[in-house]
Amino acid sequence: MPELPEVEVLVRHLAPLVRNRTIRGVEVRREKVVRPTTVGGLQRTLRGARIVGVTRRAKFFVFDLRKRRRGASFKLVGHLGMTGRVFLAPKRQPLPKHAAVVLDLGRQNLVYEDTRYFGRLSLDTSSLAKLGPEPLRPEFTSAGFASALKRSTQAIKVRLLDQTLVAGIGNIYASEALHRAGVSPRRAARNLTGVEVSRLRKAIRQVLAEAIRFGSTVPLNFGADDGDGLFYYGRAANAPDYYEERLRVYDRAGQRCRRCGATIRRIVQAARSTYFCPVCQR
C-alpha cells in the first residue's frame, strides 16, 4: 500500500493516538519482519519504552521512543513494503492472518501486518542513511536534482524510483509526475533540459502534495475489519466517486488521457509497469 503520501497520512493519523503511550509487551509472529533485529533484542528494548512521537522519512515511518524519563531516545523504523499496514485495535479483536508484530499498548494493540512480508519493523536505522532528499522539503532543489540526473543514461522513470536521488516516489507517482510534467518516461535522464527538470521537480511536489491532501480529506478506515483502509487505486471496485479521476495515467492502459484524449499506454521498464500518454509526454 505505500508510497510517500500513504505513509504520511498514516503517520498523521497515528501520531496523536499513540503519543505518550508505553509499550507493555512485544509479540513477534514473523521473525523475518524484524530483521536484522532479533526477537529477544526487540522485546528487551521496546518493553517499558514510551512513544515520544511518530514521523515519516521517505516511505519509512519512525517511532521515536524513550525508555526512562531522561534516558536516551531511540528509533523503531518501519517500512510497509507492498502490502503492509499498521493499525490500532482493541485487545479482543482477532488478529489478521498475516499479523507480523503486535505491540501491547495497554488498552489496545498496535498491529503491524503485511501479507507478503516484504516490509520491515526493526531497530535498524541504516536504511534511513542512504536516502536522498525529501521531495516536499526545500532540500530538494532543481540544481541538485539536475546534477543527479546529468550523469545517467537510464530512463527518467527508472531514475525516479531510485531512493538516493529523491526519496519517497514509487511506481504509481513516478508515472503520475511524468505525465503532469509532460515528459516521456523513456527519455534518458541526462537528456532532460533545464526547463524539463524544473517542471518535473514541480510536478513531483504537486502530485505528492495532492495525494496527501486527498488522503487527509477522504474518510479512511484504518481498522483491520475491511479492505486496506487506505486510498490506493486498488479500491476501484466498490469505491465511491471520489476515488475516480484521481490518477491520470497509472493503471489506465487503453483508456483516454483526460487531458488530450489519446490512448494511455503501458510499457515495461526495469521489470515494472509504466503508464503514459504518448501525445502529452514527449
Next chain:
DNA sequence: CACCATGTTCCTTG
C-alpha cells in the same frame, strides 16, 4: 494455469 501487483536488496554482467 498464467500473469500481475503500491518495494527493496542482492547477484551478475559489462
Next chain:
DNA sequence: CCAAGGAACATGGT
C-alpha cells in the same frame, strides 16, 4: 570501482 539489468523475496487477485 560503477552502472544497469534481473531475480528473489511471498501471497493473493484476476
